[in-house]
Amino acid sequence: MYNSVPLQQHALMSQYPSYYVKPVFKKDVQEEMIKSGEAQKLAHVPTRAALNDQTSSVYHDDIINVLINYVMKDGRKVLARELVEKTLEKIKRLQLERYHKATNIEDKNKIELNPRVIVHKAILNGKPLLQLSPIKRGGVKYQVPVPITDKRSQFLSMKWIIEAGNEKDRNTRFYDQLAVELIDAFNNTGRVVKRKQELHKQCEANRAYAHYRWS
Amino acid sequence: MRVASALWTRGNPKEPVPFQELLPLKLRNSVSGKGDKTTEQSLCSKEIESFQKCYKDHTVRKSLKEAQEAKGILIPGEKKLSHKQLNKLLSMFPNIK
Numbered sequence: 347m348y349n350s351v352p353l354q355q356h357a358l359m360s361q362y363p364s365y366y367v368k369p370v371f372k373k374d375v376q377e378e379m380i381k382s383g384e385a386q387k388l389a390h391v392p393t394r395a396a397l398n399d400q401t402s403s404v405y406h407d408d409i410i411n412v413l414i415n416y417v418m419k420d421g422r423k424v425l426a427r428e429l430v431e432k433t434l435e436k437i438k439r440l441q442l443e444r445y446h447k448a449t450n451i452e453d454k455n456k457i458e459l460n461p462r463v464i465v466h467k468a469i470l471n472g473k474p475l476l477q478l479s480p481i482k483r484g485g486v487k488y489q490v491p492v493p494i495t496d497k498r499s500q501f502l503s504m505k506w507i508i509e510a511g512n513e514k515d516r517n518t519r520f521y522d523q524l525a526v527e528l529i530d531a532f533n534n535t536g537r538v539v540k541r542k543q544e545l546h547k548q549c550e551a552n553r554a555y556a557h558y559r560w561s
Numbered sequence: 562m563r564v565a566s567a568l569w570t571r572g573n574p575k576e577p578v579p580f581q582e583l584l585p586l587k588l589r590n591s592v593s594g595k596g597d598k599t600t601e602q603s604l605c606s607k608e609i610e611s612f613q614k615c616y617k618d619h620t621v622r623k624s625l626k627e628a629q630e631a632k633g634i635l636i637p638g639e640k641k642l643s644h645k646q647l648n649k650l651l652s653m654f655p656n657i658k
Contacts, residue, residue: 475602475609493616543600 436525437461468531472503472538491549
């Protein structure tokens, strides 16, 4: 029975033995597993406790949770979550302001009011397709364009968004600037998208070095 | 005075320099379209998708191959073998003593 469940990778220094499986905390996934009969397999398998940011709440959002973790400094998660929540509020306010300023219905319908949708699309728009990695050949370091994993691409996008949010004058708040940057990235404009395009341009300029990846 | 003579080591250039028309002094009736490359990603979404799928498949295949090599499982038709695979192969066909 235990062998039928795939063992999952665990971090070093984990409190749990390696045969403990990760919990399924999302309601829709649970329902799916019950339907397919997979839940029965997990019934008597030792399971880890859910982490404190893993809830079955309707407001749970994987990507925004990751964003909170990237915003966090020195383990101050409460502050990081507060900042991201304030960002979402600011996005909502800015978009609502635009919505009420628009005069005709067509323009109003074009404006996205859901801040979560805006954050998701903004991160998607900032994701690079390639990256440059320094490879040494004949004593010279070449910046070689190499493919990028989905996870790293998402990390870079979020990192650039957060860095753009930090680049501001002293009188504006981080969450206000972050909201502006997210809306810009959602509309495929702004500093984050520009940075992505610059990386793409550099990759294309260095396309002659591409073969150094394997030779 | 010494500076001026140093400048004139190749001879005093004669002023005024006679004008030569190397290229015709008029504008062309067309422009090159080299500058406006599109940055719109939705136009080549199919290519991007296939590229990403290719890389994903490659990483999966590579990790599978590395795992097999680490365990010493022999793959038929494999030309580059790890030390574990080689030892297994050699133990199957030992030297006659």
